[in-house]
Amino acid sequence: MTVTPQGLYCVPGGFHVDPWRPVDRALITHAHGDHARGGSRHYLGARAGKGLLHRRLGADATIDTLDYGERLSINGVTISFHPAGHVLGSAQLRVEHGGETWVVSGDYKRAPDPTCAPFEVVPCHTFITEATFGLPIFRWDATEQVAEDILRWWDANRALGRAAVLFCYALGKAQRLLAELAKRTDRTVFVHGALHALVDVYRDAGVHMLPTRLVSEVEKGTSFAGALVLAPPSASGSTWMRRFGDYETGFASGWMRVRGNRRRRGFDRGFVLSDHADWPDLLRTVKDTQAERVLVTHGYTEPLAHYLREQGVDAAPLATPFEGEAED
């Protein structure tokens, strides 16, 4: 496999993986905007993610799907999708040709998530890992603990008659929060328009979540006192916020592990909850795959590759145009 101006390319197979420019044949790991981009002629992804891919790429995009583990031969290259545990329908792509196996992880996490199938270890020769949180300061607490903290924060604001506005990535994090909270309460949550349709896709896929109401459908003048509101981070500081009157803000993201990230953006609370692997899980996963070679992409690629090399792993960064702080 090689990198072309369009993205990661499998030469014998004649297909791209998560290309950032339109190509003839695109294999997609998951529906986030930095992985699934429009304009290609044919798409192929995991069946569980079909609804989300259509939302991202348009209803008339040509999208074929495979079940997790189902094999397909493309020009003599055997490919299959395997759960990545990142968001609904997210997949690692296994590529086998001439006795050589590659796995493109896409984004992944090892922590349990009620909205998607759990990460599957796929042994390979070459493993392409993400590195969004590829620094040793990033370690996640148990999800139950974080969900409990969020519920307590909501309750505390409720007791004071305040709204609690929780910012989170619209695809994946929002639904995971709604599903985690559904284990603890049955109260309705208000959601921003950017999340709303995606929540519906998850419901259609059978994910159990708290009931939701669209903020913009609420009658003008309605009080949001005591409500929990989920919104994308881009809504922070927008005029949309003014309707909530007295409120506190929180942000659920792996970036909240660092206090300065929260303080800089002016959130009252930061909840450390990520859909990406933390440092220990990145290292564990590299080991689990038994890969002889590791390519590192997205995020802290240099530090992770450098560290792996020091541990005796043949590792190198793999350049993509999506560098810098990824959404989470």
Next chain:
Amino acid sequence: MRRLADLYEALDQTTSTNAKVEALARYFQEAPPEDAAWALYFLTGQKLKRLIPTKLLVGWTQELTGIPGWLFEEVYASVGDLAEVIALLLDARERPARTEELPLSAWLEQRLLPLRQLDAAGQRAQVLSWWHAMPRRELFLLNKMLTGELRVGVSSTLVVRAVAQVAGLPAPSVAHRLMGTWTPSPTFFRQLVSQDVSDGDSSRPYPFYLASPLEQPPGDLGDRAEWLVEWKWDGIRGQLIRREGSVHLWSRGEELITERFPEIADASAALPEGTVLDGEVLAYADGTPLPFALLQRRIGRQKLTPKVLAEAPAAFIAYDVLELGGEDLRSQPLRERRAKLEALLKDVPRLPVSPVVQAATWEDLATARGEARARNVEGFMLKRLESPYLTGRKRGDWWKWKIDPFTVDAVLLYAHPGHGRRSSLYTDYTFAVWNGTELQPVTKAYSGLTDAEIGRLDRWIRAHTREKYGPVRSVEPEQVFELHFEGIQSSPRHKSGVALRFPRIARWRTDKKPRDADTLDSLKELLHASG
């Protein structure tokens, strides 16, 4: 320690002032005095001198975590706070959630302060044993104390308010008791919150009474004869204390500056026991104040050489006498205090009484105001002759009538959102003036617009954004504002080469076009006028 961690967390997790005071009050209510005293020490911005070299802390962290030096650097660059980096790196998942609890005072007195007596190996053994057993929050606080960086980010006004609330005392009494130097001991904290007012520390100043800016025409103040008028000197407001054979000079910032001004301290030896004066430290020669810049240069010097002392000799211009013969005079009318002051300082060199401005009517006074800049003063102080010496900024009896500010017409270039409840509004602005054909940013300004104007400008900014850099937006250079400021200094730290003093927005000049804005050259001409 756990209680302090709870407090730190509560303060860190809110942007609301009331919630902060509440959290502080709860802490002072519950904490034993020996712990409360230490918490107060940190909350009022005092710091422990570094206990352990940072290099050692970094080395031990690397040793414990197996993180190589280059990776530690990488992490430090992305976090920017050493105490936090160490806490995050040491935070392995199996860390205990709750462990042995030791009170804050014990931590400091039995553990942290004695570190200074240990050699590196002894320090290492101690620190590692704590790191091993502490939950993350406490670990972070411990590291902050070890690195001498523990700042809690609340203003001392809020701390005073919370202590006053708990003690059932007026805030000014608490502020008074917190002035000066004190050691964080249980005795100190008990005295701080006690109802007994006979306590005393001979070096302790009174809280300052501050004048409010005059916004109405002075004629509205009534009969001119009821008012004492003085020049408003541009120096360091201070309090001079002569008690128990010693002299203490305090700045309004609660800094003890006696040693910076030996000539004032020497002159004060002539004062009788139990005297407290309110006044202004000025560079002063031959009966005339010298420009503030001279005084500033002197403050900046590490060593007071005879040359420095000769270049910028200092004096204490006295405004008021607050204590005489050990008696607190603050409740007496200014008329009486002033008479006592004049009698007291007759013929005391270096301690002149601030002269009274002789102008029979408010109109005459307005004329005299024209001389202010030439005299190196900022305007007038107007004090009601019947007024007691109050605490803080209380409107009504003391006014400052400043000379008209400088003005500049500048173009709005960048906007930044406000804080807390105003975070959905662009309320902080950067303004530019012309430098040739380019707009050169010269100052930021926050205040001066009405809420309605802020709303209107916010909508305009959103509709005319050129680029976004994080929270900052650059906007089309179209809007012109009249800014007021009190002074201008050359500044190598600013790209424009100048720094404005107290800039604020006077008016939104919708009648002006960007080309009507002022130039950097015209601003620099004011450098001379500003002294």
